[in-house]
Amino acid sequence: MMATPQRRAQMEDNAAPAFTFGLIADIQYADLKDGYNFHGTRKRYYRNSLHLLRNAIRHWNEEKVKPSFILQLGDIIDGFNRKHGASGKALEKVLDEFRGCSAQVHHVWGNHEFYNFTRSALFSSELNSEVKGEEERDDRMDDVYAYHFSPAPKFRFVVLDAYDLSLIGREESCEKYSQSFEIIKEHNPNEELNQPAGLIPMDGRFVKFNGGLSQDQLDWLDRLLTSADEKGEKVTVVSHIPVHPYSTSTTCLTWNYDEILPLLCAHKSVVCFLAGHDHDGGYCVDSTGIHHLTVEGVIETPPDCDAFGTVYVYEDKMILRGNGRIKNRVLMYR
Numbered sequence: 001m002m003a004t005p006q007r008r009a010q011m012e013d014n015a016a017p018a019f020t021f022g023l024i025a026d027i028q029y030a031d032l033k034d035g036y037n038f039h040g041t042r043k044r045y046y047r048n049s050l051h052l053l054r055n056a057i058r059h060w061n062e063e064k065v066k067p068s069f070i071l072q073l074g075d076i077i078d079g080f081n082r083k084h085g086a087s088g089k090a091l092e093k094v095l096d097e098f099r100g101c102s103a104q105v106h107h108v109w110g111n112h113e114f115y116n117f118t119r120s121a122l123f124s125s126e127l128n129s130e131v132k133g134e135e136e137r138d139d140r141m142d143d144v145y146a147y148h149f150s151p152a153p154k155f156r157f158v159v160l161d162a163y164d165l166s167l168i169g170r171e172e173s174c175e176k177y178s179q180s181f182e183i184i185k186e187h188n189p190n191e192e193l194n195q196p197a198g199l200i201p202m203d204g205r206f207v208k209f210n211g212g213l214s215q216d217q218l219d220w221l222d223r224l225l226t227s228a229d230e231k232g233e234k235v236t237v238v239s240h241i242p243v244h245p246y247s248t249s250t251t252c253l254t255w256n257y258d259e260i261l262p263l264l265c266a267h268k269s270v271v272c273f274l275a276g277h278d279h280d281g282g283y284c285v286d287s288t289g290i291h292h293l294t295v296e297g298v299i300e301t302p303p304d305c306d307a308f309g310t311v312y313v314y315e316d317k318m319i320l321r322g323n324g325r326i327k328n329r330v331l332m333y334r
């Protein structure tokens with residue numbers, strides 16, 4: 001399809017952006033030969049994912065406008081590492097690549113983080129990029145990896161913990177585990193809880209490799225977005241798991257997306273929601289004008305291709321310049 005003159009003009013905005021940032025998702029590195037996803041429909045390039053990360057970092061380091069930060073959208077190493085006793089070594093290898101990046105990296109936590117490490121180990125690791133918020137500390141959020149930061153006046157990024165309610169990464173003895181078990185059992189009759197329920201399509205999200213936000217995290221997010229609305233900020237919300245059904249397959253959707261979406265839509269500050277998890281990627285604009293972008297996964301990207309992007313942030317829009325499988329997009333604010 002030919003770009004309209006208006007679209008072309010938007011893409012070619014030559015004015016200096018307020019700042020830029022990098023995007024990369026689902027690296028899932030492992031020192032293993034290529035494999036396939038569960039259904040055998042997508043090839044996974046476990047070793048080569050490191051080379052694609054290297055390509056991305058080289059590109060970001062050479063950009064004219066250096067990215068202010070990079071969003072690593074989760075699943076940095078594959079769960080298979082655990083089986084081979086290689087979790088620490090694999091993580092170190094990937095982090096070593098990231099250390100060559102001149103921009104600060106924000107690490108989001110996905111299901112594969114919890115296959116490899118306990119939640120408390122993650123909190124004391126380099127994968128904890130938490131920036132302490134400006135609001136009063138809330139003790140109920142102590143076991144939740146959610147934070148926010150403002151890279152430039154009038155812009156804010158919120159990193160969510162999509163496995164706050166989950167069967168992975170929570171001790172069986174804790175209340176959140178019991179709550180999660182009840183939620184999943186209510187919707188998924190299968191013995192194997194990674195197998196999606198078959199009858200009601202939207203119930204396909206109630207699988208063990210997904211999760212959701214606790215009421216405490218929802219309340220925290222609501223307070224934060226209320227304050228951003230008042231300050232006239234533009235907010236981008238970041239999570240491993242997507243929250244809009246049109247931006248992902250149902251089996252990769254956050255359990256309580258139906259509570260999160262209305263909350264985001266009610267806050268005029270929210271302009272964009274970024275996620276990984278669904279390696280095929282996805283994109284939609286919701287009914288209130290929030291852009292939902294699911295970034296294509298590095299792990300299922302062939303060696304001769306790429307999967308990373310740079311976002312140029314302006315006062316009225318963000319321009320995504322994608323590489324390889326990732327498309328260019330203009331994201332006008334609502």
Ligand SMILES: Nc1ncnc2c1ncn2[C@@H]1O[C@H](COP(=O)(O)OP(=O)(O)O)[C@@H](O)[C@H]1O
Pocket residue numbers: 037038075111112192194195196209277
């Ligand atoms: N339909 C299914 N039935 C049973 N187990 C499944 C199904 N789909 C995925 N799984 C299991 O769920 C886990 C996560 O699936 P996978 O596709 O590997 O997730 P990811 O994309 O995060 O790597 C794996 O252990 C996989 O074997």
